[in-house]
Amino acid sequence: MKRIFLVCLLILIAAVAFVGLVKHDPGYVLISYGLYTVESSLTVAVIALLAVMLLISFVLWLAYRLVNQSLAFNRWFSGRGHKRSREKTAQGIIAFIEGKWEKSRRLLTGAAEKSDTPLINYLFAAWASNELRDDEKTRELLAKASASNSGAAIAVEIAQAEMQIDRGYLERSLATLTRAKNEASKYPYVYKLLQQVYTGLKDWDGLANLLPELSKHKIIDKDELQALSQQCCQQQLLAIVAANTDANVNNAKEALIALWKRQNKMVSRDSASVLCYAQCLVRVADEALAEKVVRDQLNRDWQPALIDLYGVVKGADSNKQLLHAENWLKERTNDARLLLCLGRLSLRNELWGKAREYFESSNKLSANSEACAELGRLLARLGKHELSNSYFHQGLLMSTHGLPELPMPSIKA
Known part of the structure; x- marks a missing residue:
């Protein structure tokens, strides 16, 4: 308030002094430019100069106000655009979670241009397209995602590989992951995806070469x-x-x-x-x-x-082989599988009596069709056909899990 008062006071003093000077001597001003001249008293010249200065000041002030108003409007309009973009992005992600793929893609792509994070919009939209089995649109959106953020190339390739695996395009996924493999030390998840691809392709050599990396990065x-x-x-x-x-x-x-x-x-x-x-x-x-x-x-x-x-x-050496197995029998006397093994090794060494004993012991410990079959063919070669047939019959019944009790004709003499 004091400052305004002082300014007004100074202006009043200057005006009084100026009027006093004009009364004493009105002055004379001559302006010449080329063929043109302008003559005026000092009073009129000063008033004209002040008027021009005021006009220029007004024009500058008006231009400043218009520019500021325009920027404010742009900020306001832009702010509303970004707000709508955030709302659409949120709605698109919710639709994605709900499995509404078409709606999700539409909302996310529509909001991507003014989104603060267009990469997220395009990636989620690409996943929605993948769920819709729209391969062409998926590739298009992944390309936009990669272009939206120069540092997200590997992330986009990983997402693309996952989508290809999901669709069963294992060869394509392998090609994508091979490109990303050079950066796999920074992105170990690439190795996990490669494991899935190699297993799906039954590429056991490729998987074998990958195992050290899976171990090193503790992927599994x-x-x-x-x-x-x-x-x-x-x-x-x-x-x-x-x-x-x-x-x-x-x-x-x-x-x-x-x-x-x-x-x-x-x-x-x-x-x-x-x-x-x-x-x-x-x-x-x-x-x-x-x-x-x-x-x-x-x-x-x-x-x-x-x-x-x-x-x-x-x-x-079949004899030494039999001896090794008989040494195991000292600690495993009741092992039916070992006794069956010993019977077969005895046959290889042409020890018919020992083989029969081992087969019979195996069958007594745990009746099994293999021991019966071995006894049946051994006894047949030894001429004991009736006993051989008995073991064959027993083994056959075991291999068929038994037969139901049904009426049968009487045995003919």
């Missing part, structure tokens, strides 16, 4: 890693045998042995994997090595499937 827990390693090894062994021919049997044998040597202890001491390896060795005609592999594993882990294989595989 120890038990799952062990199970996956064992499955991978077994499938690789079977693949080598499946490709085996009479012409390359030696190559197949060498490939089996080389593959087995590369396995770690959690695979090489797993009974299921050892059984698979031994069975593959038998199929490439290396039963001597198969016998040794099975024997060593039985000394570590006693499994019925392994003892069954040990009874039929032909070792380098």
